[in-house]
Amino acid sequence: MRYVSTRGQAASRSFSDVLLAGLAEDGGLFMPEAWPQFTAKDWRAMRGLPYPELAARVIAPFTEGSISQDTLLTLAREAYARFDHAAIVPLTQVEDGLFVQELFHGPTLAFKDMAMQLLGRLFDHVLTERDEHVTIVGATSGDTGSAAIEACRGRDRLSVVILHPEGRTSEVQRRQMTTVPDANITNLAVRGTFDDCQDLVKGMFSDLPFRRDMRLSAVNSINWARIAAQIPYYIYAALSLGAPDREVSFAVPTGNFGNILAAWATRQMGLPVRHLCVGSNRNDILTRFLNANDMTMHEVIPSLSPSMDIQVSSNFERLLFELLGRDHAVCARIMTGFRTTGHMDVPDKTWQAARTLFSGLALDDVATTSEIRKLWKESGYLADPHSAIGIAAGRAAREPGIPMVAMATAHPAKFPDAMKTATGIHPALPPALADLFDRTERYQVVDNSLPDIENTIRSATLRNSH
Ligand SMILES: *Cc1c(COP(=O)(O)O)cnc(C)c1O
Numbered sequence: 001m002r003y004v005s006t007r008g009q010a011a012s013r014s015f016s017d018v019l020l021a022g023l024a025e026d027g028g029l030f031m032p033e034a035w036p037q038f039t040a041k042d043w044r045a046m047r048g049l050p051y052p053e054l055a056a057r058v059i060a061p062f063t064e065g066s067i068s069q070d071t072l073l074t075l076a077r078e079a080y081a082r083f084d085h086a087a088i089v090p091l092t093q094v095e096d097g098l099f100v101q102e103l104f105h106g107p108t109l110a111f112k113d114m115a116m117q118l119l120g121r122l123f124d125h126v127l128t129e130r131d132e133h134v135t136i137v138g139a140t141s142g143d144t145g146s147a148a149i150e151a152c153r154g155r156d157r158l159s160v161v162i163l164h165p166e167g168r169t170s171e172v173q174r175r176q177m178t179t180v181p182d183a184n185i186t187n188l189a190v191r192g193t194f195d196d197c198q199d200l201v202k203g204m205f206s207d208l209p210f211r212r213d214m215r216l217s218a219v220n221s222i223n224w225a226r227i228a229a230q231i232p233y234y235i236y237a238a239l240s241l242g243a244p245d246r247e248v249s250f251a252v253p254t255g256n257f258g259n260i261l262a263a264w265a266t267r268q269m270g271l272p273v274r275h276l277c278v279g280s281n282r283n284d285i286l287t288r289f290l291n292a293n294d295m296t297m298h299e300v301i302p303s304l305s306p307s308m309d310i311q312v313s314s315n316f317e318r319l320l321f322e323l324l325g326r327d328h329a330v331c332a333r334i335m336t337g338f339r340t341t342g343h344m345d346v347p348d349k350t351w352q353a354a355r356t357l358f359s360g361l362a363l364d365d366v367a368t369t370s371e372i373r374k375l376w377k378e379s380g381y382l383a384d385p386h387s388a389i390g391i392a393a394g395r396a397a398r399e400p401g402i403p404m405v406a407m408a409t410a411h412p413a414k415f416p417d418a419m420k421t422a423t424g425i426h427p428a429l430p431p432a433l434a435d436l437f438d439r440t441e442r443y444q445v446v447d448n449s450l451p452d453i454e455n456t457i458r459s460a461t462l463r464n465s466h
Contacts, residue, residue, distance in 0.1 A: 001064045003030040003224060006321040007335070008328025015066035016126045019119075019225045020134060022218030023205050028332065029317050030224045035268040036061030043244040043271065046235065051088040052076035055118075055232040062228045067125065075125065079117035082107055084430060089114070089233045091240055091405070094379040097398050100391060101237045102408045104384075107432065108176050109411035110307070111259065112147030115229035119219055120151030120158075127157040134217040135159040135461050137204055139197035141255065142169040142307045143410065145187070146176035148219045153182040159461045161186045163197040163453070166445055169306055172414050172429070172436065179439035186460040187443035188453065193300045195312055196448050203450045210454050214461060221258030222314050230262035231269075234405075238271055241403040251277035251394030251406040253386040254286055255308040257315035259407060264319065264357070274402050278360040279393030281305045281368065281385075286313055287360030293351040295344035304365045304385040304418045307410070323350045361393040368392075372422035382427060384410040385418050 002012040007028030013021065018030045046054050056073035063072060080088050085105040092100045106113025127134065136158055138148050145162040152158045162177060166189040178187050190197050201220065205211055219226065238248045250273065252260040260278060267273040278286050281303040289295040297311045321331045324347075338344040346354075363371065371388040375381045383391055387408035394406035412419045413427040420426045429436060446453055 001036075001062055002033045004033055004328075005029065006031060006317050006328060007332040009332075015063045015225070019122055019126060019223065020217050022216075022220065022223045023202070026332075027202075027206070027335075028328070029222055029315070029321075031318055031321060032062060032224075035265070038270045040244040043235070043239060047239045051232070051236060052080050054236055055080075055229070058232045058235055059228050067122070071125065075121040076118060079121055082117070083113075084432075089236055091237055092381065094375060094381045094391065095395065097400070097403055098391070098395055099237070099241065099403055099405045100381065100383070100387070100408050101233065101405050103233060104408060104411040106147070107150045108143065108146040109414050109430070109433070110143035110147060111407065111409040112143045113150070114233060115226040116144075116147035116151040116219065118229045119223070119225055120148075120155065122225060123152070123158060123217075124155055133157050133159070133215065135161060135214045135457070136217050136219050137161045137163070137201050137457070138218060138220050139163045139194065139201045140169070140177070141165065141194035141309055142173035144220060146173060149177050149180050149185050152219075153180050153185055155184065159184050159186070161188065161457050161460065163188045163190050163200060165189075165194050165197055166191050168194065168302060168309070170415060172416070173306070175436050175439065175441060176433075178441040178443045179436065181440075181442070186457070188456065189443050189445045190448055190453075191445065192448035194310060195300055198312065198314070200448070200450055200453055204454065204457075207450070207454065214457065220314070221256045227258060227262050227265065227315070227318075230259055231265050234263045234266045234273075235271060237405045238266070238273070241405070244270075244272055247272045247274040247402050249273065249275035249277070249394070249397065249399070249402055249404045251279060251390050251397065251404060253279040253305065253308060253390035253393070253407065253409055255310040255313065257286065257313035257319070259409070261315045261318055267357075268322075275397055275399070276358045277393040277397040277404075278358060279389040280360065280362045281308050281389060282362065282364050283309050283311055284360075284362035285311050286316070287362040289344075289346070289351070290355060290358055290360035293346060293348065295338070295346060297342040304368050304415065305389060307386055308389070319354070320346070320350070323353050359397050361396050363389050363392055369418065369422045372419065376423045376425075382412045382419065382423065382425065383408060384412040384415050386410050
């Protein structure tokens with residue numbers, strides 16, 4: 001499988017190259033040259049497979065030419081061995097026709113582990129084969145950072161630098177990142193928003209000498225391998241609920257558009273997906289787009305669901321590229337315009353095409369809290385603020401006879417204050433994290449300045465390699 005850039009100015013690459021490169025050098029995102037196709041017979045043959053086996057089969061066409069299905073299976077078995085639920089991604093019914101798939105049983109209690117645990121191992125595999133070392137830089141609004149750190153800690157072919165917006169992650173989220181003592185991990189708290197952090201990371205990738213010197217690599221959801229690793233659980237849910245002999249719909253609490261893009265990818269691969277629902281908080285750029293073709297950047301407003309406090313949903317570019325019939329010139333023009341004006345000028349036809357498949361629902365903090373309370377009272381289900389938004393979006397778009405599966409993306413114990421307000425319950429952290437608040441933190445506070453941060457990273461990674 002070869003990969004092309006959404007902006008058309010980068011040479012096509014193999015899976016391993018795309019894994020290490022993250023962002024394409026023309027500023028675009030990598031997309032598979034063609035979508036792997038599975039027939040109804042192929043899908044049926046995957047019913048009942050243990051999750052790592054299903055994952056290896058589904059991901060193999062994307063890594064073809066770089067990593068074999070056997071290697072994938074070994075890595076997937078290791079990646080999901082640390083999950084604290086035997087089903088890895090258990091499915092629960094909460095209402096008629098409304099299901100919840102829990103993606104938070106990994107080491108950092110958020111869905112990012114689903115992809116990151118595999119990615120850390122893929123990086124190690126490829127870098128060992130090539131005898132190379134890279135510096136992974138990432139921006140996080142909370143969960144990506146800890147998932148990346150957990151997946152990469154102690155691996156000597158990787159240095160990891162994570163930028164988070166100072167004071168805008170929950171305390172559990174921050175501590176999960178800053179209490180990891182391994183020397184290959186650096187945490188920077190930026191005086192700014194998540195979007196500022198994301199811009200800084202993009203800035204580092206555009207600074208070609210810095211990128212080359214540091215051998216920069218990314219594990220943000222712009223990395224195609226992350227999307228690929230998020231595809232199997234949608235298939236797992238769909239097969240459990242009767243696909244391919246029945247349609248299914250998915251609802252996803254959405255920030256950077258990475259998780260829901262994986263849901264959409266399953267449809268490109270031949271799974272009968274009926275409808276995709278985007279859930280957002282008051283940072284509702286995606287729902288405004290879906291409802292009114294209004295993709296205009298606003299200020300980021302802090303919410304109860306910090307991992308969705310985002311105004312620039314990077315992975316949307318991948319959907320746009322496909323909806324534009326893979327016209328990279330138009331895609332590049334629209335994305336450059338968005339950067340400069342803060343408004344994305346999407347052709348009416350393209351917007352209509354998006355609306356035939358996607359719908360959006362935004363909940364403010366008050367509505368999120370009442371949704372958490374309702375689920376607890378009426379179904380005995382404890383959903384964290386992110387998951388509650390996804391479930392509400394799914395309920396709103398549910399159709400008779402078609403199962404709606406909402407993705408639960410974080411463990412409620414990650415957001416104890418919100419849970420306590422809504423339900424009176426203060427959920428306990430699982431045993432592996434019980435002493436989190438006693439561990440020593442280690443991080444540096446830095447200004448929102450690209451040159452300063454680049455200098456900090458140079459000296460931090462220099463320290464690591466000596
Ligand atoms: C990252 C995250 C999201 C948003 O996922 P995207 O792929 O960025 O859309 C939602 N919920 C939680 C808990 C997350 O960590």
